[in-house]
Amino acid sequence: MREEVFDVFARKERGEPLRHIGYVDAPDAALARVYAWNTYDEERWFEMCVVPRAAIIPVNRTDGPFAANAKGGAA
Amino acid sequence: MAAFTDEELKARVQDGYIVESVDEMTEGYRKALVVQLTVQADTELMSAPSYWMAARHAPSTNTQVSAHAIIQDELAHANIAYRLLEDLGESKEQLVYGREPHEFKHPYGFDQPLDNWAELVVANGFFDRAGITLLSDVYQNTSYGPLKRALVKVDMEETFHLRHGEVWMRRLAKAGGEAREMLQRAVDWMFPMTLEWFGLPDDLKRHSGQLDYRLKGLTNDQLRQVWMSSTVPLCEGLGLKVPAHYDEQSEQYVLDYPFPCQYDAEAKHWLFEDGEITWDQVFERWKARGPMNEIYVESVRRSRGTLEGWLN
Ligand SMILES: [Fe+2]
Ligand SMILES: [Fe+2]
Numbered sequence: 001m002r003e004e005v006f007d008v009f010a011r012k013e014r015g016e017p018l019r020h021i022g023y024v025d026a027p028d029a030a031l032a033r034v035y036a037w038n039t040y041d042e043e044r045w046f047e048m049c050v051v052p053r054a055a056i057i058p059v060n061r062t063d064g065p066f067a068a069n070a071k072g073g074a075a
Numbered sequence: 076m077a078a079f080t081d082e083e084l085k086a087r088v089q090d091g092y093i094v095e096s097v098d099e100m101t102e103g104y105r106k107a108l109v110v111q112l113t114v115q116a117d118t119e120l121m122s123a124p125s126y127w128m129a130a131r132h133a134p135s136t137n138t139q140v141s142a143h144a145i146i147q148d149e150l151a152h153a154n155i156a157y158r159l160l161e162d163l164g165e166s167k168e169q170l171v172y173g174r175e176p177h178e179f180k181h182p183y184g185f186d187q188p189l190d191n192w193a194e195l196v197v198a199n200g201f202f203d204r205a206g207i208t209l210l211s212d213v214y215q216n217t218s219y220g221p222l223k224r225a226l227v228k229v230d231m232e233e234t235f236h237l238r239h240g241e242v243w244m245r246r247l248a249k250a251g252g253e254a255r256e257m258l259q260r261a262v263d264w265m266f267p268m269t270l271e272w273f274g275l276p277d278d279l280k281r282h283s284g285q286l287d288y289r290l291k292g293l294t295n296d297q298l299r300q301v302w303m304s305s306t307v308p309l310c311e312g313l314g315l316k317v318p319a320h321y322d323e324q325s326e327q328y329v330l331d332y333p334f335p336c337q338y339d340a341e342a343k344h345w346l347f348e349d350g351e352i353t354w355d356q357v358f359e360r361w362k363a364r365g366p367m368n369e370i371y372v373e374s375v376r377r378s379r380g381t382l383e384g385w386l387n
Contacts, residue, residue, distance in 0.1 A: 001386060005158075022225060023158055025167070039151045042228045063098035065162060 005053040006032035010045040018047065088218035088289040095220045097163050107284040108219060109163055111291070113170065114180045116156030118206070120171070121181040123149045124371040126198065129189035141239055142195065148232040155225050162221065172379055176372035177364045182272040184265070186365025187340065193247055193254070197261040199240025201269045201306060207233045208302045209273075209291075216292030241309065248313040259315055264343045266306070266317050271335055273299045275354055303328035318347075340365050 003025040009018045021040055026032035032050045040048070053066065062070040079087060081101045084094075094100060100108070123146050130142035157167040166173075184202055189195050207230065214226040247258040275281075277296045285291050293301065303319055307328055310317045318332040333351035338344070338360065 001383060005161075020224075022155060022228070024154070025158065025161075038147070039154060040228065041151075042231050064096035067096075067098070 001027055003027050006036065006050040007053050007056065008036045008040055008048065008050055010040065010043070010048040012043055013046050016046070018049070023053070024050070085287050089287075092218065093220045093223075094218050100163075103284060104288050105163055107288050107290055108222075109160065109165060110180075110283075111213075111285060112156055112160050112163070112222070113165075115210070116153055116160060116170070117179045117181040118185065119149050119153035119156055120375060121179060121185040121371055122202070123153065124374040125185050125187075125189055125367070126195060127374075128371075129192075129195035129198070132190075132192040132195060134192060138192075145199065145236050145239065148236065152229050152232070155229070159221060159225060172376055176369045177362070179368075179372060183361045183365055184268045184272055185371070186368045187264075187268070187343070188367050191257060191261075192243075193257040193261040194265070196240045196243035196247070197258065197265050199236050200244050200309070201240070201262075201265050202272075203233055203236040203240060204306060205269050205272055205302055207237060208298055212293045212298060212301075213291050216289055218289040244309070244313060244315075248315065260343075262310060262315050262317060264338075264345065266310075266319075267332065267334075267336070267345045268338075269302065269306075270299060270319075270330070271357065273302070279354060300328055 004027075005023055006026055006029070007023045008021050010021050011018045022036075024032055024035040024039055026035050029050065029052070032052075036048060036050050054068065056066045057069045058064070058066045061067070078099055079101065081103050084092075084101050084104055088094070094104070097105060126142065126146050126149065130139060130146065133139040133142050157170060160170065161167050189198055210226055210233065211230055214223060214230055217223050217226075244258060247254045274295045277294045280295060286294070307317055307319055307321065319328050319330050321327075322329045332345070332347045333349075335352055335354060335357045337346040337349055337352050337356070339346060
């Protein structure tokens with residue numbers, strides 16, 4: 001099964017920053033939402049989002065998990 | 076390309092430097108971390124079928140729900156650990172589906188059948204306590220940032236598993252009679268099983284690098300002491316016999332049986348009467364794996380091939 005990485009962001013309560021809390025592998029965005037909700041169920045999150053890692057464009061680093069898009073990334 | 080030499084990296088992490096990505100690692104650091112995470116991931120994964128098969132002994136629908144909530148947590152923990160391994164260049168696919176059952180790195184305790192409700196709750200009380208002991212040491216000391224952050228969730232949930240175990244141990248102990256005897260029998264084989272899990276004593280320990288790279292903080296013997304400092308008082312408080320006691324003079328817990336010793340997996344019985352064996356004999360037993368090894372591994376992946384074929 002071809003899967004891609006989705007990074008998971010969440011905030012516990014109103015007024016709190018959205019934090020990177022982990023990541024899941026999923027074949028598409030619909031399943032990524034389900035996997036993220038079921039995997040990171042340690043809190044009653046006020047808000048949770050998933051972002052395909054391929055869409056994250058680093059601004060000031062050329063190494064690390066998001067390095068694939070370091071050179072300007074997707075236009 | 077690593078930014079530091081191995082010696083520089085060791086010095087840095089001892090000073091509190093946090094490694095954030097594989098690009099900053101030396102090969103020695105990466106390998107030591109892969110070994111640590113593989114044990115962690117495999118342990119989480121194999122605890123799931125072990126608890127799952129035992130959950131059918133749950134005495135009510137409510138207890139079924141808590142037992143399955145724990146299993147769901149363990150699968151999520153496994154997933155998170157394998158995901159961390161992928162960031163280090165390892166393949167989750169290969170690790171989960173490409174290995175022979177005996178190649179998994181989980182402790183021998185998760186190769187054993189859990190045959191009744193008492194054994195499941197003592198597994199929560201003892202094995203999950205061992206998990207917390209090991210992982211909270213990693214949480215407090217690890218130099219790898221992504222692992223530290225991932226462990227916040229894991230530690231929170233492990234604490235719940237442990238409470239589940241302790242609450243039920245208390246209930247069974249209080250009930251007396253057959254419930255209490257069943258509990259004592261579980262404790263009899265599972266207490267030495269957990270102590271062995273922490274591995275080679277410090278005076279025999281080969282150098283692993285895990286301390287040098289600051290992937291953990293405490294030695295095996297120290298971790299064994301931490302585990303006993305909670306578990307022995309718990310059992311004594313419930314009137315359960317355990318083969319260890321606190322020694323006032325050395326201010327340490329000491330074992331009242333030959334350690335390590337041989338185990339009869341069929342009878343679920345430690346052969347105290349046959350005396351001490353060598354750690355090489357222990358490794359031999361671990362390597363041969365226990366009675367449920369293949370059954371547990373196959374139970375988490377039996378449908379993979381068929382479904383894969385349909386979906387692609
Ligand atoms: Fe776990
Ligand atoms: Fe657990």
